[in-house]
Amino acid sequence: MAVAFVGGALLGAVFGELLRAVSEAKDKAVMFKDLLEQLESTLQNSTPMIKEIEKLNQVLDLPKHETDTLIEMMRRGEHLVHKCSRVKWNCFKRYDYAKKIIKLDRSIDTFFRTYIPLQQTRDNRVIMVDLKEVHMMVKRLSGNDRTSWMFNQVGVAGACSAPDPPPVTPGLDVPLKELKLELFKDGRQVIVVSAPGGYGKTTLVKKLCKDDQVLGKFKDNIFFVTVSQTPNVKGIVQKVFQHKGYAVPEFQTDEDAINDLERLLKPIRPEAILLVLDDVWSGSESLLQKFKFQLPYYKILVTSRSVFPQFGSGYDLKPLNDEAARTLFRYSANLQDGNSYIPDENLVNKILRACKGCPLALTVVGGSLCGKHPAIWQKRVKEWTQDVSVFHSNKEILSCLERSLDALNNEVKECYMDLCSFPEDQRIPITALVDMWMELYELVDELFAIANLHELSNLNLANCVATRKYASDDSCYNDHFVMQHDLLRELAIYQSTLEPIKQRKRLIIDTSGNNFPEWWMDQKQHPLNASLLSISTDENFSSNWYDMEAPEVKVVALNIRAKKYTLPNFLEKMDKLKVMIVTNYGFFPAELSNIRVFGALSNLKRIRLEHVSLPSMTTVRMKHLQKVSLVMCNVGQVVGNSTFHFSDAFPNLLEIDIDYCNDLMELPDGLCDIVSIKKLRITNCHKLSILPEGIGKLVNLQMLTLASCTDLSALPDTIGNLSNLNFLDISECLNIQELPEQIGELCSLKTLCLKGCSIFEPPSSILNLENLEVVKCDEETAYQWEYFQLGQAKFRIEVIQEDINLYWLHNPHL
Structure with missing residues (x-):
């Protein structure tokens, strides 16, 4: 998340002290002279930008905690430099301190160069100064000055970054050049790229957004948003706010959202702005009109299966030519591999003619034939070429894709x-x-x-x-x-609708507002025979449910967009229900009500809740529940309730998976009474600071994962009681600086993951772990574990390389 980590007078002072310490020590500590000179160079390169950002941050009054990470890093660095000056001939300390200096230099360089690019941060501060008044206005729109309207108080920079195109994109070089010419022309604000489904419109635009010339013109002002069949104007605008790193406002109307978007974009001028609206459906002309603003150098690029003539002649993406189609097909079928079956070229030509240059069809068909026996190739080609016009329309493309499913068991x-x-x-x-x-x-x-x-x-x-x-x-x-x-999703839905309602294996229901399908209200259609029920509702759904009889349902997936959501009563009658999945795709956590229905599901074994606020569950009992997953949920009312007896509510629970639950500050003692638990995963819960001593009661625990719980400072001594624990992961737990001596009592431990931890002195009890097979750590700490290997320890060391990518930014909730 592109949070403003740098700023404040204290940062400047600490930065200056570190730089002075390095400059003084480089001549005294001759054994570290080269390393200290490199560190000095890194610091000097950052000095001008630090000063400029400091000035802007004084205007913005940014919170103190946003500078703590860098300040603490530099304070430790200064202490390390002073220690280096006192080192004489102690070889171990020389090696140890040298490694730490290298790590400090890399950390400071990575902080500025990779995570928070200084130039971008400075520019964002300038924009934030201009937008401070806008933010106050948005607060007033929310009706109060509290921060409850925000989501996690800040946005996520990069949330609208364009995804990377596929590694192989034959045939798109010419369309890319032509589309760039259209984009760089003056006068036209809206450019529509149109083609049938599966023809590569989105791939072309992804490629365009990564083009050097386009990046040079629009820089970091490219906003890529997928619109889909049911456009959500407020959601689109909220994503743009996220992308620029600002708090996400809660808009009352679409008009409010559009007005605030225009206010957000105006200060960016005179820089060019590109808004990409991907997958816009027919009938969305009014949506496109809303996003048109009188701003210089502002462009809107649209991909759609439809043309929108009122915005001028668009760019019509054609099917691939023979050469490009052949290249894509051979790549998808892995024909460039010398070990693969190379079919008669005549067979390939027949497939290419049948696919009519459709990239999706070529990719799927090629994948379905990859590595198959020649007889299967001949059989499939005979089927695909029976109708020479099979790909003339989307329906015919679907027909071809249906046949490709024959390769599946x-x-x-x-x-x-x-x-x-x-x-x-x-x-x-x-x-x-x-x-x-x-x-x-x-x-x-x-x-x-x-x-x-x-x-x-x-x-x-x-x-x-x-x-x-x-x-x-x-x-x-x-x-x-x-x-x-x-298109592949449409194929699955299409096939699901071929059978009568009462006989379908899966019911896929997508409602707008309170418009239920007619068959649902027709009682003659009940009871239903489906084993999977999926219901998707939008933000206008009122949670007023019609009854349903579906006694065979085993899995229910509720896909919601709401701030308040009532679970349907008809769930209570689903005696065979084993899996419940509730996912909120809105920006703010949904408040769940009617939670008591969970307790009525006697066979429910797995429950997964994402981006919801859980109410008190004092009356809920799920005696057969085996796994609970909570992702981006507000769990405070449950874990903070001292009267809730977890072991009574979930007596047979085997797995707990908690991810990105930001209000989880400590694990309740009551969870430790569920002695049946075998797997406990708590990841990305950055406010979790302590584990209960009672965790030692989980005698059946086999896996404990605490990855990226950055506030967690220690493991309790009682962890030594976990005699069946074979896997322990505390990766990226930045505040854990030492392991308890009792870790040597984990007699079943096989894997220990420590990447990103600052544990430089493992306890000697590690040598007692006779079953330990692998220690996964980073390069900076590997040498300490190598010391234990010299002590006849049997485990191997696996150095985990840094993994830096921005895929996680595309999560709409983060």
Whole structure:
């Protein structure tokens, strides 16, 4: 998150003290002279910008905590430099301090160069000075001066950054040049790129946004937003506020949102601005008109399956030519691999003619034939070429894609169909899919669910994205997601509707406001036979439900956009329900009510809640619940209730997964009474500062993950009681500086993950861990663990490289 970490008079003073200390020490500490000169150079290069940002921050009155990270780093650095001056001939200290100086230099350089680019930060401060009055106005619109209208008090810079295009994009070089010419012309504000679904419109625009000339003109003022079938004006504007690193206002109307967007963009001039509206549907002319402002050098680039003639002649993206189509198909079918079957070129030509230059069809068909026997190639080609006009329209493209699903076995095909349970253009958490598939298909191990997902990915029917990588075990997929092309989702929905309502395996319901489908209100259609029920509602839904009888349902996915949401009473009648998934895609956490229905679900085994506020659950009892996942939830009312008995409410719980729950400051003691727990994952909970001593009571715990809990300062001594713990991950727990001596009592521990921790002196009891197989750490601390290896310890050291990417910024909630 692009928070203003630098600023304030204290920062300047500490920075100056460190620079003076380095300058004085480099001549005294001759053994470290080269390293200290490099550190001095890094600091001097940052000095001019530090001074300028300081001046601007005095105007903005930025909070003190935003400078603490850098200040603390520099204070420790000054202390280290003084210690270096006193080192004589102690070889171990020389080696130790040299490593620390290198780490300090890298940390300061990375802080400015990678995480908070100084030039961008300075420019943002200038804009923030101009917009301070706008922010006060937005506060007044909220009706009070409190910060409750904000989400996490600040926005997320980069939330509208354009995604990277695929690695291979044949045939788009000429369209890219032509589109750039259109974009750089004066006079035209709105440019529409149109083509049928699957023709590569979004890929072309992604490529455009990464082009050097385009970046040179628009710099960091490129806003990429996916619109989809049901546009949300307030949501689009909120994303732009996020992108620029500002607090996200809560708008009352679309008009308020548009007015504030114009106020946000005006101070950016005279710099050029590019707003990309991806996947705009037919009938959205009024939406595009709203985003037109009288600003110089302001462009709107639209991708759509439709043309919008009132905005002038658009850019019509054509199918791929023969050469580009052949290149894409061969890449998708992996024909460039010498070990792959190289078919008769005549077969390839027939497939290319059938695909009609449609990139999506070429990619999916190529993936479905990759590595297959020649007989399968011949059979498929015969099927695909029976109708020479198979790709003349979207419906015909869908027909071709349907045939490509024949390569899937029944279970994998069913998994593919389940992907349409989630909204269009949203990332699907892999953990949610695993929960669904484990119960729908009675899988004996989660690995089978992951294998099905990889098979879909290998056939280009889904794209897997890892937003972050921790030094964690391979079974943790908290930061892994699936994306699916709109056309492939439409195919799954289309196939789901081929059977009569009462006989469908999955019911996919997408409502606008309170407009329910007619069959739902027709009691003759009940009871229903579906095993999967997905209901998507928008911000205008009033939570007034019609009744439903669906006794066979095993999985319910509720996709919501609301500040308040009432769970439907008809859930109580679903006796076979095993998985409940509630995901809020709005900007602010949804307040859940009617939570008592959870207690009525006698067979519920897995529950996943995302971006909701949990009310008090004192009356809820779920005796068969085995796994609970809370992502970006407000959990204060539950964990802070001293009268709530967790062991009574969840007596058979096996897994707890808590991620990005910002109001979780300490783990309640009551959780430690659920002795059945085997896996406890708490990740990215940055306010979690303490673990209860009672954690030692979790004698069946096998996995404990505390990754990126940056305020956590220590592990309790009672951790030594966890005799069955085989996996411990405290990666990126920046405040943990030492391990308790009792860690040597973890007799079953096999894997220890410490990447990003400042533990330079492990306890000697580590040598007692006879079953320890691997220690995962970073380069700066690896040498300390190598010392223990010399002490005959059997474990191996795995150095984890820094993983820096911005995929996580595309999460609409962060």
